[in-house]
Amino acid sequence: MSLTSTVKLRNDVEMPWLGLGVYKMEDGQEVVDSVKSALELGYRHIDTASFYKNEEGVGQAIKESDVGREDIFVTTKVWNDEQGYEETLEAFDRSLNKLGLEYLDLYLIHWPVPGKFTDTWKALEKLYKDGKVKAIGVSNFLPHHLQDVMKDAEETPMVNQIELHPELHQQQTREFCKANDIQLVAWSPLARGKYLDAPVLKELAEKYDKTPAQVILRWDYQSGIVTIPKSVKKERQQENADIFDFELTDEEIKRIDELDLGEEGRNGPHPDEFDY
Template sequence: MSHTVPTRLQDTVTLNNGVQMPWFGLGVFKVEEGSEVIDSVKNAIKNGYRSIDTAAIYKNEEGVGQAIAESIREYSVPREDLFITSKVWNADQGFQTTLDAFDLSLKKLGLDYLDLYLVHWPVKGKYKETWKALEQIYKSGKVRAIGVSNFHVHHLEDILADAEVVPAVDQVELHPYLSQVGLRDFARSKGIQIEAWSPLGQGLVLKDPVIEALASKHGKSPAQIVLRWNLQSGIVTIPKSVQESRIIANADIFGFELSAEDMKAIDELNQDRRVGPDPDNFNF
């Protein structure tokens, strides 16, 4: 799967079922319910973002839903131009509990359908049953695409062994210190789109001398260099921010290009270093 590097904020990648997903979006992990999340989402949509990524466990779906409703009304953005993602939490995994969790997320968001619904973590002994529930939701038409999050290659292989629907997306921790090349290659071979959460490694990679040098070379911020690397690597990315100026700056990555040498320099920063939990070893 070769990809065309996006040239503007609304550009999309075609998922394995034909659905168009924006390359770039806003994540709202750890963004507080209420005015903080409402303002964050509205500022993003007002400034051209079309993809918003939340999850049941973020406990801000109602605020996200309110922001979507207000944006549709105030900025005349049609619902079908937006791409809304949520995820089933670990405690709700299993077949019927996942169906119920999806309905609750939809209700909290105040939406008739979701664009993407993900299994948040590969809970041992449960995620395959959870996947069956996602397949049923998908067939019902209440979600346009389904996928997983935090799945290693062996988790994907396990799902694919008897899945009726191949996951459209695997959303994982991915940044220059954890570039996930093996997973990216495997996903590409199966038509699964990789999406990065924590694309800036919670700020960790922004102080890297290589990133700082490239930022000064291109007259961009370290964050813009890393986010541009994501896009040129064929990775969908969803940085979070609650400040409008940062939301705008994060998306200002379409007017320049990293050279092959620049890309190689960033690729070589990988240390397999996580800022979040290892999907093979988490206890929540």
């Protein structure tokens, strides 16, 4: 297994298990350099969003890279004030134009905006049907949001990207997604580093000669979760990628699972309490 290892989505599109998230990277040189260094290291999955305001830099880095477009899995997302059927189609065109790409690998609804996300989903279905995007999905959706989408959908979301890390398991959402063949992607997989000193993580890091962050990313991988840690530093990108040469035991996975705090472990907003 390596950085190019993939999981097959429901429609047989292959998505790399590990990617680079670019949230809060400045557009321009910072994001360009970060994406280029990740691609040089072997990353083949880049996750951005309209809201991040750095799609142009991501596109520039892809263009300047030696890696062929067909080998890079690119995700972006439609933001809350762009949602609705026609609005989403227009937002997609804006994102594609900023990225300078002819198609997207994955397009996501960033948050479930009440009264809008079902129409937004219909727009994503059209984009998928028209061949402008290889896969479509959602982000920050709980089971009840997914049920609302699936009620009248032609396509079930292929991906759900949620805040997920050892202190926030989102077990109900995980079980719903597994039952409906929706691939989970973890954003903020390292929870901004706030609990990397947890004794179990330090102990396992020492055992395997890894860092606590690498132990968490390995836990994601062995739990069947795609993960997109952010880093602007090449050495940290390399470190995040160096998780394929060791394996946690089932017992060790369970011990990390015990770090779960339920909703108290959430760092970002709850989807039902987000100020839309």
